[in-house]
Amino acid sequence: MEQAIQTIRGFNRFFTRHVGAIDARFLDMDVNLPEARLLFEIAMREPVMASGLQDALDLDRGYLSRMVARFEDRGWIRRDRVEGDARARPIRLTSSGRAAFEMLDERQRSAVAADLARLDPVERDDLVQALAKARLLLDPDAGADFRIRTFRTGDVSHIAARQSILYAASHSWGHGLELVEAETVAAFLRNFKPGREQCWIAEIEGVTAGAVFLTDEGRGTARLRLLHVEPFARRRGIGDALVRHCIGFARENGYAEIMLWTHTVLDAARRIYARHGFERIATEVHHAFGEPVQGETWRLDLTANP
Structure with a gap:
């Protein structure tokens, strides 16, 4: 067990450094990794309520509210109003928010592609299967149908x-x-x-x-x-x-x-x-x-x- 713990912690330290998880400017953009993930979820789910984002990301409500406020200040999102429900404020990306997301998404894809390009086809399949299996082992309910x-x-x-x-x-x-x-x-x-x-x-x-x-x-x-x-x-x-x-x-x-x-x-x-x-x-x-x-x-x- 001790060896397994050390191995997993060692991988976690490597991977957070490898993907820039602790960088103040993730992929040299004006976001950190949590903000990049929030931008992705808004793009995939819009229009989406803040409560839906909180459930998806499992974030503290106050922390999420501060990130959403920063996105509003940058002009990346707008919060619509729903007739008959003053509390409902679904979130959407603005055109500048969509442009920021697309640039971020392309940089992430390019970074992953660069990692995969260094591997031969067998190594690439090994990596993809290993990562998929790691996720399934840690979260047995994850994954698509068999x-x-x-x-x-x-x-x-x-x-x-x-x-x-x-x-x-x-x-x-x-x-x-x-x-x-x-x-x-x-x-x-x-x-x-x-x-x-x-x-x-x-x-x-x-x-x-x-x-x-x-x-x-x-x-x-x-x-x-x-x-x-x-x-x-x-x-x-x-x-x-x-x-x-x-x-x-x-x-x-x-x-x-x-x-x-x-x-x-x-x-x-x-x-x-x-x-x-x-x-x-x-x-x-x-x-x-x-x-x-x-x-x-x-x-x-x-x-x-x-």
Whole structure:
């Protein structure tokens, strides 16, 4: 914990200096960073009440009032009147305020573009994903809706590694599970059957939020494998959406049933399977992960009415 605290504080010191957060003249303009942020919010939300800006920025009311007053003195904003409500004074940018915002916005875009230009495409993607994931970890309710895509180069190995890390932390399943997952994804890549098998990745703002595999077991049987949802992305319906993709794909490609193997301790996954019509047909204790664990086999009959 102490090392994590020091790392985050060190990054915060670097980043506030890097973006000029403590500069009296942010990006060499006649505003500091809080004022630049307020100008942005007015531009994006106008006409907007002061109370709306206070909620958006979580600022002290007195501090916000002083900034708004400075903007009025500079001629950047005007405060309209609403007929029938003397207290309502929605804020809008004037033409000079719009010009100040556009200049500030262009300078910010240029500064970010200069940072990105120093990176090659892989490094740029790494940075963007790292920053998006940091925001999602610190604010799980942030971010756009998830999307689901098929796998790309590097995805399946990443999934195996990520699941090994997550299950080691949550259930102390170590190298035994990692071996099973490594062998599973290696076989998937080696024997991949387009049109009969697939791996789907759920993403939020380009960050992997979950994944699942469907493989061909022969004789009309498909197998759902390695379903997982990242902790920061749970309670968004991602697990259900991934399972629906598997079921829809299996139906479209003429499978008669889907089988899967899970564990009794994985309550959240088992609830998802049950919601989608899977039934547990066998239970057996195994030692593949280095300790006794109760595994379960589940089945979904696709020949019945959907």
